[in-house]
Amino acid sequence: MISVFGSANMDLVAYTARAPRRGETVAGRAFATIPGGKGANQATAAARAGADVAFFGAVGDDAFGPVMRRGLESAGVDVRGLRTVPGSSGIAQIVVDDDGSNSIIVIPGANGSVTGASAEDLEVIGRSDALLLQLELPIAAVVATARAARAPVVLTPSPVRELPRELLDAVALIVPNEHEARAITGRADPEEALDALLERVPEAVVTLGSEGALYGSRGGERLRVPAVPVRAVDTTAAGDTFVGALCVARAEGRSNAEALRFAATAAALSVQREGASTSMPTRAEIDAALTT
Numbered sequence: 001m002i003s004v005f006g007s008a009n010m011d012l013v014a015y016t017a018r019a020p021r022r023g024e025t026v027a028g029r030a031f032a033t034i035p036g037g038k039g040a041n042q043a044t045a046a047a048r049a050g051a052d053v054a055f056f057g058a059v060g061d062d063a064f065g066p067v068m069r070r071g072l073e074s075a076g077v078d079v080r081g082l083r084t085v086p087g088s089s090g091i092a093q094i095v096v097d098d099d100g101s102n103s104i105i106v107i108p109g110a111n112g113s114v115t116g117a118s119a120e121d122l123e124v125i126g127r128s129d130a131l132l133l134q135l136e137l138p139i140a141a142v143v144a145t146a147r148a149a150r151a152p153v154v155l156t157p158s159p160v161r162e163l164p165r166e167l168l169d170a171v172a173l174i175v176p177n178e179h180e181a182r183a184i185t186g187r188a189d190p191e192e193a194l195d196a197l198l199e200r201v202p203e204a205v206v207t208l209g210s211e212g213a214l215y216g217s218r219g220g221e222r223l224r225v226p227a228v229p230v231r232a233v234d235t236t237a238a239g240d241t242f243v244g245a246l247c248v249a250r251a252e253g254r255s256n257a258e259a260l261r262f263a264a265t266a267a268a269l270s271v272q273r274e275g276a277s278t279s280m281p282t283r284a285e286i287d288a289a290l291t292t
């Protein structure tokens with residue numbers, strides 16, 4: 001089983017030829033409301049990839065809260081640990097222009113009210129193969145939950161920020177992208193960044209977008225996993241799909257090489273579709289892609 005303690009946002013996405021300048025109004029082409037947030041994305045990715053998943057976080061008592069709850073439920077995620085709190089849900093207002101570039105305003109809303117996992121949450125987390133954390137909740141809540149968890153902690157350090165030592169001391173596996181790895185370690189070279197990460201945590205994966213990913217452990221294992229060559233239409237949540245699938249495969253006892261290939265295959269499927277939760281592949285799709 002996989003536990004995820006993290007954010008749930010509603011992505012409000014406006015598609016337009018070009019983003020408006022300050023004070024300007026432009027005509028948009030299309031609009032979509034897509035459940036997102038790194039926590040909910042990783043929970044959805046892991047559930048679609050075939051695991052039992054429990055999600056812990058908060059949504060608001062606005063119109064978006066029930067939509068996000070149902071979205072997670074329909075992916076098969078156990079949402080008994082998802083609280084409804086007074087006020088707005090977490091929102092990401094996104095403008096995507098025809099170049100595929102985007103500008104985003106994130107409003108934490110209910111995510112900002114999360115203080116830490118409850119005793120009941122920690123009991124469920126303690127029965128899990130992994131606890132997935134990201135940095136979209138208040139850092140004090142993330143640190144407290146990581147320290148209290150009796151399960152291996154997998155940290156996606158995004159959005160990147162300074163990492164408290166007490167958090168890193170509780171992390172079993174860290175999975176930054178190359179930009180986050182550089183910001184954390186000060187090393188531009190991904191191999192050097194990986195080595196620097198392993199001075200702080202036992203295992204690390206640095207994801208490199210269409211270049212694949214690097215894995216290392218303090219025990220000396222090193223792996224390079226190529227990305228699956230595909231035509232990407234939207235890379236939103238590629239990283240979350242990768243982490244979710246990686247943890248599912250590891251929980252099933254697969255070798256690191258196999259688990260990384262499973263994760264790269266799931267992420268490659270997700271970049272061929274638009275959106276966050278809408279793009280994540282099912283277990284059947286991942287297995288089919290692995291055999292071709």
Ligand code: ATP
Nearest residue numbers: 177207208209210212227232235237238239264267
């Ligand atoms: P995002 O922020 O978009 O969710 P990220 O920056 O956290 O993603 P990336 O390093 O971009 O993470 O991608 C994660 C993994 O997804 C990569 O290691 C790779 O396996 C896969 N991936 C990403 N982009 C592509 C692509 N264009 N083609 C194939 N696979 C890709």
